[in-house]
Amino acid sequence: xxxxxxxxxxxxxxxxxxxxxxxxxxxxxxxxxxxxxxxxxxxxxxxxxxxxxxxxxxxxxxxxxxxxxxxxxxxxxxxxxxxxxxxxxxxxxxxxxxxxxxxxxxxxxxxxxxxxxxxxxxxxxxxxxxxxxxxxxxxxx
Amino acid sequence: xxxxxxxxxxxxxxxxxxxxxxxxxxxxxxxxxxxxxxxxxxxxxxxxxxxxxxxxxxxxxxxxxxxxxxxxxxxxxxxxxxxxxxxxxxxxxxxxxxxxxxxxxxxxxxxxxxxxxxxxxxxxxxxxxxxxxxxxxxxxxxxxxxxxxxxxxxxxxxxxxxxxxxxxxxxxxxxxxxxxxxxxxxxxxxxxxxxxxxxxxxxxxxxxxxxxxxxxxxxxxxxxxxxxxxxxxxxxxxxxxxxxxxxxxxxxxxxxxxxxxxxxxxxxxxxxxxxxxxxxxxxxxxxxxxxxxxxxxxxxxxxxxxxxxxxxxxxxxxxxxxxxxxxxxxxxxxxxxxxxxxxxxxxxxxxxxxxxxxxxxxxxxxxxxxxxxxxxxxxxxxxxxxxxxxxxxxxxxxxxxxxxxxxxxxxxxxxxxxxxxxxxxxxxxxxxxxxxxxxxxxxxxxxxxxxxxxxxxxxxxxxxxxxxxxxxxxxxxxxxxxxxxxxxxxxxxxxxxxxxxxxxx
Numbered sequence: 001x002x003x004x005x006x007x008x009x010x011x012x013x014x015x016x017x018x019x020x021x022x023x024x025x026x027x028x029x030x031x032x033x034x035x036x037x038x039x040x041x042x043x044x045x046x047x048x049x050x051x052x053x054x055x056x057x058x059x060x061x062x063x064x065x066x067x068x069x070x071x072x073x074x075x076x077x078x079x080x081x082x083x084x085x086x087x088x089x090x091x092x093x094x095x096x097x098x099x100x101x102x103x104x105x106x107x108x109x110x111x112x113x114x115x116x117x118x119x120x121x122x123x124x125x126x127x128x129x130x131x132x133x134x135x136x137x138x139x140x141x
Numbered sequence: 142x143x144x145x146x147x148x149x150x151x152x153x154x155x156x157x158x159x160x161x162x163x164x165x166x167x168x169x170x171x172x173x174x175x176x177x178x179x180x181x182x183x184x185x186x187x188x189x190x191x192x193x194x195x196x197x198x199x200x201x202x203x204x205x206x207x208x209x210x211x212x213x214x215x216x217x218x219x220x221x222x223x224x225x226x227x228x229x230x231x232x233x234x235x236x237x238x239x240x241x242x243x244x245x246x247x248x249x250x251x252x253x254x255x256x257x258x259x260x261x262x263x264x265x266x267x268x269x270x271x272x273x274x275x276x277x278x279x280x281x282x283x284x285x286x287x288x289x290x291x292x293x294x295x296x297x298x299x300x301x302x303x304x305x306x307x308x309x310x311x312x313x314x315x316x317x318x319x320x321x322x323x324x325x326x327x328x329x330x331x332x333x334x335x336x337x338x339x340x341x342x343x344x345x346x347x348x349x350x351x352x353x354x355x356x357x358x359x360x361x362x363x364x365x366x367x368x369x370x371x372x373x374x375x376x377x378x379x380x381x382x383x384x385x386x387x388x389x390x391x392x393x394x395x396x397x398x399x400x401x402x403x404x405x406x407x408x409x410x411x412x413x414x415x416x417x418x419x420x421x422x423x424x425x426x427x428x429x430x431x432x433x434x435x436x437x438x439x440x441x442x443x444x445x446x447x448x449x450x451x452x453x454x455x456x457x458x459x460x461x462x463x464x465x466x467x468x469x470x471x472x473x474x475x476x477x478x479x480x481x482x483x484x485x486x487x488x489x490x491x492x493x494x495x496x497x498x499x500x501x502x503x504x505x506x507x508x509x510x511x512x513x514x515x516x517x518x519x520x521x522x523x524x525x526x527x528x529x530x531x532x533x534x535x536x537x538x539x540x541x542x543x544x545x546x547x548x549x550x551x552x553x554x555x556x557x558x559x560x561x562x563x564x565x566x567x568x569x570x571x572x573x574x575x576x577x578x579x580x581x582x583x584x585x586x587x588x589x590x591x592x593x594x595x596x597x598x599x600x601x602x603x604x605x606x607x608x609x610x611x612x613x614x615x616x617x618x619x620x621x622x623x624x625x626x627x628x629x630x631x632x633x634x635x636x637x638x639x640x641x642x643x644x645x646x
């Protein structure tokens with residue numbers, strides 16, 4: 001019994017590990033950017049509160065992806081912890097009351113990469129397949 | 142016979158009023174009146190405070206609803222203008238290029254966030270030419286027919302996937318063979334997403350209504366409403382009425398409501414605040430007022446009750462003292478006017494009564510008789526049986542005399558064994574003789590004294606008023622003389638002054 005249980009635990013642990021190791025989403029900035037790590041709360045502030053700066057940092061422009069993209073749903077599920085419906089309600093309220101606009105949404109990871117290498121102040125999330133030397137992965141703490 | 146105690150006091154003409162005032166000062170009446178007044182004052186002031194509180198709340202609602210309506214109106218107008226500006230922008234770009242209009246705009250970030258808004262270009266067959274949303278434009282067939290055939294903004298509402306949507310459309314201008322349209326759809330709840338429960342409460346209302354007062358979208362708390370008619374005044378009436386809030390009852394909730402037609406758009410905003418909800422918030426305060434009123438009046442009544450008890454006790458004690466004093470005064474008065482042994486009127490009181498009788502009789506026919514009585518052989522009895530027996534004899538004799546005469550007649554003791562009787566309303570001697578015969582007979586029956594039976598008799602002298610004398614002194618003298626005659630004639634008999642005077646001659 002104990003043996004079976006421990007094997008089961010191993011399975012769970014392995015699968016969790018694979019999730020983190022083979023993360024199919026990375027938060028990135030231009031290689032020229034100074035930013036290298038970011039708090040999860042700061043990320044939430046950037047993407048939900050239409051902030052364009054962080055304490056102790058220069059201005060940061062968050063870049064979103066299209067509503068239909070896999071990366072976007074993964075990003076909001078994992079880092080921002082909001083469902084699409086919650087997000088809609090949130091932004092409807094902010095846009096209607098004139099307190100903010102959602103981050104600009106680009107079509108796909110490729111578009112995000114192109115935007116980031118042009119703008120050292122922009123921050124985005126992409127599929128790791130699109131990573132190259134012009135970009136820098138930002139660690140989310 | 143002992144009833145008249147002395148000279149009567151003059152009557153007070155103000156007595157009824159004094160009595161009334163006296164009644165009012167009585168503790169029970171006084172304190173219950175004060176208590177009633179206090180409770181009345183306390184409760185009416187509590188009522189006043191409560192109604193003032195409620196008025197303040199109503200006033201506050203009217204003030205805040207104006208502010209909320211201002212903000213809401215500005216936000217809706219801004220949103221509508223942004224939407225219309227987007228439509229005009231698409232129109233402008235579409236006049237420059239045939240295809241890729243929306244892509245061009247999106248590249249420059251000139252379209253509203255696709256998260257909320259969907260912009261499409263529709264051709265004359267109702268097919269979607271371009272759209273920011275990938276799915277086919279799932280619009281019910283009717284809406285295509287409703288697209289405007291002339292330049293101008295169209296606002297339509299339709300339901301899609303269970304959500305109320307608002308459609309804004311403009312016909313594209315420029316040179317083209319077939320008409321095309323640019324449309325913008327947005328979830329209708331976008332226009333009520335500014336609902337602030339802190340300001341509007343759980344039962345407030347934000348709504349967009351069209352010209353026929355049909356709700357395009359409404360929100361109360363987290364509940365959304367659409368396509369429900371609202372009983373509001375007609376459009377023109379609202380315009381002429383100004384900005385005064387009024388009461389409405391929509392779906393069972395009474396609200397203070399403000400309606401504002403939007404400038405240049407065929408829509409009005411409606412803002413409502415539930416009066417009951419706000420008053421319920423103040424219920425605690427009003428309940429506290431009532432509780433305080435009850436506590437205050439209860440303690441006031443308690444204090445009043447204690448005071449009343451004390452006062453009643455005090456009054457009772459004072460009454461006792463007064464009664465005691467009155468009894469004492471009466472006793473003193475009685476002593477002054479009565480003989481202590483027989484309790485008959487004494488000489489002074491008898492003299493007063495005789496004078497009174499003379500005064501009353503003045504000018505009238507009716508006279509009275511004055512009888513002077515002296516017990517025969519009283520001295521022997523007193524000497525042989527003792528003073529106590531003598532006193533006892535006098536008491537019994539007095540009782541017999543009183544019971545023999547009429548109620549209105551007066552029997553008095555002058556002292557020793559001498560009695561006088563005033564017989565009222567008699568003029569004839571034979572009337573008197575009947576009485577004196579009875580008196581003589583009453584005295585003749587034996588007395589039981591100190592275990593012995595003894596017999597005495599009485600001699601009576603009679604003087605008549607007014608024939609024998611006009612004043613008390615003369616009458617007494619005449620009666621005395623007549624009695625003396627009776628003694629001389631062998632005692633145990635009666636003599637009239639007039640007759641004895643004739644005899645003396």
